Amino acid sequence: MVSLFTASTNKIINRLADKSIRADKRRNLFIMTTIAFAACLIMVLALIVYGGTYQINQFYRGRFQAVVSIAEPEQIAALAGDEKIEQAGLTLTMRFKALQMGKERLHVTYYDETAFRMSSFELIQGRLPEAETEIAIPASYLEKKGIEAVLGQTVSLDLGQNVPSTYTVCGLIRDEGAGYTYEVLVSQVLLKSYFSGVKIPYAVMIRMAGSEDMEADELKQDILACMGKYGFDEADIRFSSSYFITYENVSTDRATTLGIGILIMIACSVVIYSLFYISVTGKVKEYGRLRVVGITQKQMKRLIQKESRKMSFVSIPLGIVCGCIIGYLILPGGWYWPNTVKFAVLTVFVMVITVRLSIRRPVRIAMSVSPVEAVRITTADTVKQGDAKKLRRRLTPRSLAKINFSRNRKRTVLTLFSLGFTGILLMCAAAVMQSVDPEAMAHRNLKEREFIVYLSPEEDMLTSWASTYDRLQQNNPLSQDFIAKLTEEVQLRDLKSIRSCQANLFFPGNDDVDYGHTWEIVGLSRDYLESHQDALLSGTLDYDELVENQGIIIDDDGNMLKTYEHYEATVGDSVQIENDEGKKVPFQVMATVHWEDRLYGGCFIFVPEDLLPVIKAGTTNFSSLLAFNSGLEDISQADDIVYEICGANPDLEVGSIVEASAAYEHGLKEYMRRIYAIVVFISIFALINLSNTLMTGLVARQQELGMLRSIGLSNKQLAEMLRLEAFHYVLVTMAITLTVGTAAGYIFCRIFNQVGVFGEMQYTFPLLPVLAFFAALAVIALGYSVLAVRYCEKRTLSEYVKGMA
Amino acid sequence: MKDKKYFITTKFLFYGILIINLLLIFISINRSSTAVLILSQLTFILFICIAWVLIKRTFSVFFTNLFVMMDKMMNRETVPDFDHIDDTYVSQIYHQLNRLYDVLQMQQNSIEQEKSKVQSFVSDISHQLKTPLTNLHLLQEALKQSGISPEEYQDCLEKQGKQLDKIDFLIRALLKTSQLENGLILIQPREVSISQTILSALEGILVLAEKKEIEVYYDNTTDYTVLHDPKWTSEALFNVMENAIKYTPQNGKLTILLSRTEKYVKISIKDTGIGIPPADLSNIFIRFWRGNTNILEGNGIGLYLCKQIISLQHGYILVNSIVNSGSEFEIYIPL
């Protein structure tokens, strides 16, 4: 302390703390375990969450940030020489060929060495192709196709007329094989043959120097500025979507860690509070003795704080080290020393504060012990003042157990609180997990059908998306014949279709910009508008009026327009739509709506279907998406067939419920596993608390139990009494869990429903987890009674009587 | 308490300046401003100066207080209480000084008490001696005179002898007491028969008892072996018995009983004498205390001596007495 003149009593306080720690080994073991465990959990949590991000970022280190279309391959030299550009690699603006081989799709393209590395590709074996007939191909693709994945393997690929049809594998690319698309690389020689005469659409992959810590927007500006120097403007540059998305993860990381971290802290502090509380209230006599000798309240406080500090001193580092080890084992790729050190320091900080706060109340209690306690003849627990209500009570092991349970309210409440907390957490997590239906989620995304087939033309950077789409729609593969074929093959049923086109839109305020963003414009039938009048928010849904005034309907419930176009839909505004000849056609916003139709999820702009030809004169068939169910018994068979039919056409994309459900379920399982892990860990705190309470109660009551035994309580009865007592805890916990927990779980489901994260959720009662929890508690209760009886048996009766102090 | 106020001020000052300082340093780092850095240094120096002054004042208050306390102590005046009873060294010093003063005062008091006791002893003895000496002188004169009869001569000589005995007795008692006080006499306990000791004491008083026709009763059938110094214990018992006889009128009774309790052997000396008033019961063992001045003999040390002897042997004496009925002295000696 600052007071210069205070007599130093550190030595004696230290000694008392030491001796006290040594004397009460059991309690200390519990406390140190809890602290270490909490520290370990927090470390693991931080390492995994931040480590995951780090791992991803590491992955993107050295990854390309943008692709610039160039005219001549020689232009790359200038870019490579620029000191602001870290790396420049030669590639094509996009794959020049896509092959559908059954379910798999092959994208054939070209990378030079630098570009190859920047695309985060890796060769397991071999090298990049140099000769015309050489290719590099992912090993996992070959394996999937049943071809032996070795160098020198021959593969047949139909790449067109000017080029060979058989190729030799000269390099095996590393690919997890998780997706359905594979990159196949060819040599520059082949390109020349393929594009003979036509300009090869070369592009340069670039990565700016010193760009690791730049903000996304800043980086984009940087790239634009740099490329501007060389005469490349925004149209020539395509930014890497994956690179720029990773930036977003950081803040979610922080939120998650914080959230779970707080849960851990709460659980830990409840247990530590409980442990210290029980310890302090049990040592009242001893503290009284110290008070008699003259220890001041301040010294008492220092004593207990010192005890806790000494224990933390050992257990926190231990926990952190364990956490590091576990974190490393789980996610070796995410290991990053500066992060680890930062987390370690933070964990120490957090744990110290948690412990300090948890013991505040127990310290207060110890401080307030009066010296008179040393001379009082205390009972093991404080009994309420006043006479008993009844003259006689039935005294059987069962009723004794009940009486024992309800004495010392505080201790019981604390233990039940932490157990209940765990139970409720468990219920919430389990309820949410069990209520999520991956299939329902998949359904939702598939417009509530089993299959969707939609137009997805290959991107060509040199042509605008709208034009590409138009071209495709002008020869729309989603024709009647196509539908007929599907009907025949898979018994197509319940067909829903979207009729729409893609066009560039210019919103108010942005009319003079040269390039508008491409949006989907959906055409609606007269019947549809008439039957959905109730979805109108403002304006009119009169079909004829809309046609006459070239009106558009906007459903911006998701605020997409607001976010991306900074436009808020208002009736009366004028919006320009670029037609297929490049002319801007003025339209009027005549209605804002919000319809709940799943079919149009992701569509925001609607016109009466008769206006579609106004926008796209050259298109007759405006089908863009078909959603249908299959009448076949075996859905996976239908799945295969649909894929086969559509696979032939690279401009069609298929979504099937089989794949989607599998994907969701897989993702869900990951989630579930993590959440359950957290709950399990938190429950460990509660179980520690329970064990401690039971054991302390037992030790404190030795004298009483001895007395009971000496007047004739048999071992069996004692065992029954202890077992029932423990079961009271279990019962009350289960009651809390089932009542409050169920309610909380239900509420959580409703909330999640609103947010819509997991799609439609039907509340299901999580039977299995609840049973598991119950089982765990029961095991402890049983174990306790067995061990307790053995413990009691070991001590002779005279020891009981002797142990009076 | 002034110094306590200084403590608290120093504490606040320290924290305040520390925080200000840290803030300034922080700002100076952020703004890269040397001016701010210098400012923080200046505040630090300011703090040191103020702290110096405060600490000096605290010490000076403390030392002044101590000085004042010691002065008052030397002058035997009431000492002011500066102690603010807290966990500081300062408080410890105040406390210890006060205790030291207590101890010294007490020692002083007991010395003075002893001194006055000795003084009164000396004056008493000299007083006592005066009478026999005067008598001796008178007798001497009487003997010098011519024309006294041989019977008168003998009578005078006898009387002189008695006076000399008295002086002798007085001086021996004096010697014994001082020897006992100064530890020159050793109590040498031995495991011997207690009855024997009682008997030897009895021997001494039988003659006296007979003269006054006082009946002495002692049942010596029971005996115990007790760890005691027979010589001195006998002397002690003798003193009590002598007193008993002295204060018992003609034809009285003296009963001596030997018994035992759990831890002690009990010697009961009961007389049928004039008794001791209740108020004087605890006084009789005080040195030179003489209650009933009607009885001219005795000098007030007999019982005191007795108590000393018994105490030194870890025993004790109890007295019961009813006026004009008798007294009972119970002497307990540990087994």
Added chain:
Amino acid sequence: MHILQTKNLKKYYGEEPNIIRAVDDVDLSVNKGEFVAIVGNSGSGKSTLLHMIGGLDVPTSGSVVVREKELSQMKDEELSIFRRRNIGFVFQNYNLVPILNVYENIVLPVELDGATVDQNFMDEVVHVLGLEEKLKSMPNNLSGGQQQRVAIARALITKPAIVLADEPTGNLDSKSSADVLGLLKLSGEKFSQTIVMITHDWDIAILADRIVRLQDGRIIG
């Protein structure tokens, strides 16, 4: 001069009609250096009175003034420190700290004060009480009598102005009792200590300078 004075001291427990008057209006004055013995039957309130004099218990009403300080007006910190420096307490149930050994138990009040132990005095006390061999033992390995002697040593180690002893010779044999009392008296004289002792043993009581008789919470006689 009164080192200790109680006025109208009362300690009542419970409420009407089941009220217990443990100490019922006690006026007691003790002079500096006196050796007072308090005697009485069990239930006469001796221990309660002693606890209040020692500042361990709070009276229901009345005042306790020790060394010219009114105990009820002292704050907890002050009272604790005052107690450990000025009052040595010997309890009936010893109240040794079980996690410390004998030596540590004895010097505990000194160390809590942050002061230095007077080693010579310590040696002397330990010698007289016959505890030299047991200095490293733990209290629960000692007999009742040994524990009591440790408690006595602890009470004396700070040379307190007042020693309050509750049946200090209760568990001791006669020789040890005599030794203990001799030690108390000697220490009392040497260090100007006032000794207030509760005892039911009349043999011990008469060695005191003054005997106070307590019955039903009141002083009689």
